[in-house]
Amino acid sequence: MKAVFIIYGQSLTEVTEKILDRLDIRGFTRWESVQGRGTTSGDPHYGTHAWPSENGAILTIVDDAKVDDLLASLRRINDKAEQQGMNAYVWNVEGSMI
Numbered sequence: 001m002k003a004v005f006i007i008y009g010q011s012l013t014e015v016t017e018k019i020l021d022r023l024d025i026r027g028f029t030r031w032e033s034v035q036g037r038g039t040t041s042g043d044p045h046y047g048t049h050a051w052p053s054e055n056g057a058i059l060t061i062v063d064d065a066k067v068d069d070l071l072a073s074l075r076r077i078n079d080k081a082e083q084q085g086m087n088a089y090v091w092n093v094e095g096s097m098i
Contacts (some may be wrong), residue, residue, distance in 0.1 A: 001061070001063065001092075001094070002058075002061070002064055002090050002091065002093065003059065003092075004058075004060050004062055004067065004072060004097065005058075005059065005088065005089045005090075006030050006060075006088045007026055007036070007056075007085075007086070007087050007088075008055060008057075008058075008077075008085065008086040009027075009042075009044050009045060009053060009055060009081070009086070010045075010056050010083075010096060012081060012084055012086060013032075013082070015077055016056075016058060016074070016077070019070065019074065019077070020058075020070075023070055023073070025060055025062050025066060025070065027060060027061065028059065029058065029059045030051060030058045032056055033047065033055075034054065034055045034057050035047055037066050038085050038087070039092050040084035041085075043086050045085065054069050055060030055085070059094055061067075069090075071088055072094045074088050083084065
């Protein structure tokens, strides 16, 4: 199993959730309002007067077999809306559902 942490400009919320639906990734936790800025490009998302946009974030746990398709789909969205910003981070997780 892999944990995938996705951070994206809030305007990409709906398209990000559609990707999860299309890939049959049902479970996730979403944070609707997070602030930050990209490491190399993109506008800051601070929720302030000067930088009014904000980010959203999703954490989902997926089967290893779905990770490549998920990342490829997210990359296509980011390529189309690079200034909105989207990043995804993946790490191994252990455990079971209780």
